Amino acid sequence: MKKSSFGLVFLSVLTTLDTGCSATPSNIPPVGRGGEPPNLDSLVFWVSNGLEPYGIACRKYSRVYCLESYRTRKVGYSSELNTTLQNGMVPSATKAWFSVLIKERWDIINMIDPTGPALCCEEQSQKYLLYGYLRARMDPEQYMDKLTEYWDEDNKPLNILSARYVPMICMNLVVEVGFGPGQLSRNIMAVVVGAPYVILGQEYADYGIPGIESAIFDYINPGQNLTFHWFKHNIMCKEHPWICGHVVQQPSQNYEVGESSGTGGNKKSQRKNSSKKGKEKMG
Known part of the structure; x- marks a missing residue:
């Protein structure tokens, strides 16, 4: 269109x-x-x-x-x-x-x-x-x-x-x-x-x-409330849980992508580790 x-x-x-x-x-x-x-x-x-x-x-x-x-x-x-x-x-x-x-x-x-x-x-x-x-x-x-x-x-x-x-x-x-x-x-x-x-x-x-x-x-x-943290956890991770470190079910295998970020209480280093593992998932 x-x-x-x-x-x-x-x-x-x-x-x-x-x-x-x-x-x-x-x-x-x-x-x-x-x-x-x-x-x-x-x-x-x-x-x-x-x-x-x-x-x-x-x-x-x-x-x-x-x-x-x-x-x-x-x-x-x-x-x-x-x-x-x-x-x-x-x-x-x-x-x-x-x-x-x-x-x-x-x-x-x-x-x-x-x-x-x-x-x-x-x-x-x-x-x-x-x-x-x-x-x-x-x-x-x-x-x-x-x-x-x-x-x-x-x-x-x-x-x-x-x-x-x-x-x-x-x-x-x-x-x-x-x-x-x-x-x-x-x-x-x-x-x-x-x-x-x-x-x-x-x-x-x-x-x-x-x-x-x-x-x-x-x-x-x-921007006080519309932060990247909010957008990531409330929007992006609704469709792609791996972004927040949840276990993602795939047809052939499970991917354990770090610890769950949940409500955002994890430290910055944990978020970084989760993202790196997420990239491994992406190949």
Whole structure:
């Protein structure tokens, strides 16, 4: 489905759901960006939903979440593809190398192609070329590490937040979140300033994430509660328990991926060990 079709679906749903909700307070000054992508290093996810273009695309693969990419800053950015990495690898070789890596892992880290959620690996490899190769001069292994580095919860504050206002519930639906260093950047073009943010849960069967309760986050400081720890344990691990260190049943064997993180009481070293074992699971 093309993006334009996504937009039409979203507008149609909004029209159907609009109950004439009154505007929320607008005396809180907007924070962050307009329509331009932020210049940040960030591990970026889409939240699955039945209302918004990328949430709808994600929902075709997962009813929980999808991994968009690991975005990198434009520092040292070059649009030239005729340069080589320090190890002598050229772009075509690095892209082919990353394609091999992501082909084995995209489905267990939910890194989809939004135009074809069951497809791999052209779109995923293009994101490596942009964010990994051109901007950061990472080799494929380094970029894959960034995509799967989930143990370091303490150094991943919320730094990207995109949402769309839904009149039916008088709140801003969380569409995209990113975690990494730097000040929070949020897309304010489609939200109502001052209205709380929300991730829809099982109360909204046609639109929300099954198995969780809807979560509401304060407009002024959403990152206080919408942390990577919260997103990991309440969203990611609902679909992939290995990320939090639970035992995962596979057709041919069990994988014991560290100790259970449960409610998040484990120490940082235990989370790191769990993630490393998780990578062993991914091969």
